[in-house]
């Protein structure tokens with residue numbers, strides 16, 4: 001007799017397997033990241049087909065067999081259709097679920113990360129935004145912090161002095177450095193006090209405050225660069 005497990009989760013990713021199966025990566029409330037096989041799901045008659053959309057928030061049931069987990073039921077609670085109707089929000093939501101799929105490895109309950117993911121998707125759904133770049137950046141830095149990668153933004157990560165200008169971001173050190181301490185020969189990533197202020201708002205404030213920040217194009221590109229290089233050092 002197999003035990004039937006129930007939880008709720010966000011569908012992050014799906015990969016076709018064989019003729020009719022699909023392997024789902026789901027971030028769940030009770031078990032963290034799960035990989036669950038949807039058997040026969042690509043057949044027209046499969047009742048689970050419409051209930052396993054990427055991004056959807058669903059109640060799911062699965063059984064644990066010797067070879068892995070099999071999805072036995074899924075009912076969508078929230079499709080986030082309002083996100084799907086907006087191209088910019090869709091891209092942001094895809095980046096968010098992609099980030100979760102990429103960075104969460106273990107099957108472990110993590111209430112804080114789960115709440116952050118849900119809160120961010122609901123915020124995207126309900127909030128009128130000219131663009132949602134800040135929402136992704138807010139999610140990125142807070143999700144990383146929840147996984148144990150909180151950047152050190154108060155002092156130079158080498159000499160521990162407080163920094164006011166000529167600040168460099170050091171992805172490999174997980175923090176910032178001053179001009180004299182920065183590792184020589186590596187590609188410099190200077191950041192200004194404005195970027196530092198934005199990163200601190202992400203750390204100390206909520207999504208509403210983060211979404212209200214006005215970025216210059218330059219700041220937007222810089223944040224994109226430092227989040228991407230920070231991510232590459234932890235993968």
Ligand SMILES: [Zn+2]
Nearest residue numbers: 156159178181
């Ligand atoms: Zn220093």
